[in-house]
Amino acid sequence: MREVAGLPHLRVRALAEVGSTNVLAMEAARAGDPGGLWILGGRQVEGRGRRARPWVSEPGNLYASYLVLDPASGDRLAQLPLVAALALSEAVDEMCGTYALAKLKWPNDLLVDGAKISGILLEATSLPNGSRAVVMGFGLNLVHHPDLADYRAADLAGLGYQVDVGQAFAALAGSLERRLVSWNGEAGGDRLMADWQARATGLGKAIRVRFDSGETHGIFEGLDEIGRLRLRLEDGTLTSVSAGDVFFGNGS
Known part of the structure; x- marks a missing residue:
C-alpha cells in the first residue's frame, strides 16, 4: 500500500x-x-x-x-x-x-x-x-x-x-x-x-440508442437534471434515457 x-x-x-x-x-x-x-x-x-x-x-x-x-x-x-x-x-x-x-x-x-x-x-x-x-x-x-x-x-x-x-x-x-x-x-x-x-459529441444530431430489447432514435438534446440522455423523438416528444448504447447517425 x-x-x-x-x-x-x-x-x-x-x-x-x-x-x-x-x-x-x-x-x-x-x-x-x-x-x-x-x-x-x-x-x-x-x-x-x-x-x-x-x-x-x-x-x-x-x-x-x-x-x-x-x-x-x-x-x-x-x-x-x-x-x-x-x-x-x-x-x-x-x-x-x-x-x-x-x-x-x-x-x-x-x-x-x-x-x-x-x-x-x-x-x-x-x-x-x-x-x-x-x-x-x-x-x-x-x-x-x-x-x-x-x-x-x-x-x-x-x-x-x-x-x-x-x-x-x-x-x-x-x-x-x-x-x-x-x-x-x-x-x-x-x-x-x-x-x-x-465536451460532448453528437449534441443536436441524430443518434440511435440500443437497448437489450431493441433500439430507438432521435435528436440528442443534451442531459436532463439528473444526467439522463434527452432524446427528441420523430413525433416531437422529448424523452429521457437512463441506459443504452449510443450510435451516431448510421454508424458508431
Missing part, C-alpha cells in the same frame, strides 16, 4: 496481475475498507465492461478502480458516470498536454476523432452497515487497443502521445479527486452538467 503524491488520504494497492480491479475494490469494501482506495493492476485477466462484456487488458495500459463509500444519495448517484468520464477526459488533457482532446459520448465513453480510447465501469452495492459502496473502474488505452465489433478504438501512443502508466494514474487520481469535490460543492450538479456537455 502506498500514498498518492499530493493526495495523502488516498491509498493505492498496486498489483502486477489481477482478475479484475473492480472485483478487488468491491471485496475490500465488503471487508470493511473505509474508502479512498485505488486498486491498480498491471494486467487484468478477467477485465469486463458494461453488460459483462470482456475487455482486453494486456500490460501497458491503465487499469485502475477507485472505491468510495456513500458518494451521494438518491438520483444524484446517476450522475457519477458523468463525473468519472469528465475526470478521465481532463486527466487525458493533463497527461498529453492537450485541450479537450477527448470528446464525451453519453454516458462515459471517451472518443478521439470518433475512436474509443477508454472504458469506464461503475458498480455499487449496499454493505451490512447500511453504507453504499461504489467502485469506479477505469481502463485507458495508452499503448494498445482492442478490436471492437461496434466501435472504432484507438490508443494514445498511436495518436502520437507517449504516456506511461504512472503518469496516467497520477493525472487520473488528481482529476477525479477535484471533480468529486466540485460535484459535492454548491451547485455542483449544474456545473457538472455544463462541463460535461461542453
Whole structure:
C-alpha cells in the first residue's frame, strides 16, 4: 500500500496481475475498507465492461478502480458516470498536454476523432452497515487497443502521445479527486452538467440508442437534471434515457 503524491488520504494497492480491479475494490469494501482506495493492476485477466462484456487488458495500459463509500444519495448517484468520464477526459488533457482532446459520448465513453480510447465501469452495492459502496473502474488505452465489433478504438501512443502508466494514474487520481469535490460543492450538479456537455459529441444530431430489447432514435438534446440522455423523438416528444448504447447517425 502506498500514498498518492499530493493526495495523502488516498491509498493505492498496486498489483502486477489481477482478475479484475473492480472485483478487488468491491471485496475490500465488503471487508470493511473505509474508502479512498485505488486498486491498480498491471494486467487484468478477467477485465469486463458494461453488460459483462470482456475487455482486453494486456500490460501497458491503465487499469485502475477507485472505491468510495456513500458518494451521494438518491438520483444524484446517476450522475457519477458523468463525473468519472469528465475526470478521465481532463486527466487525458493533463497527461498529453492537450485541450479537450477527448470528446464525451453519453454516458462515459471517451472518443478521439470518433475512436474509443477508454472504458469506464461503475458498480455499487449496499454493505451490512447500511453504507453504499461504489467502485469506479477505469481502463485507458495508452499503448494498445482492442478490436471492437461496434466501435472504432484507438490508443494514445498511436495518436502520437507517449504516456506511461504512472503518469496516467497520477493525472487520473488528481482529476477525479477535484471533480468529486466540485460535484459535492454548491451547485455542483449544474456545473457538472455544463462541463460535461461542453465536451460532448453528437449534441443536436441524430443518434440511435440500443437497448437489450431493441433500439430507438432521435435528436440528442443534451442531459436532463439528473444526467439522463434527452432524446427528441420523430413525433416531437422529448424523452429521457437512463441506459443504452449510443450510435451516431448510421454508424458508431
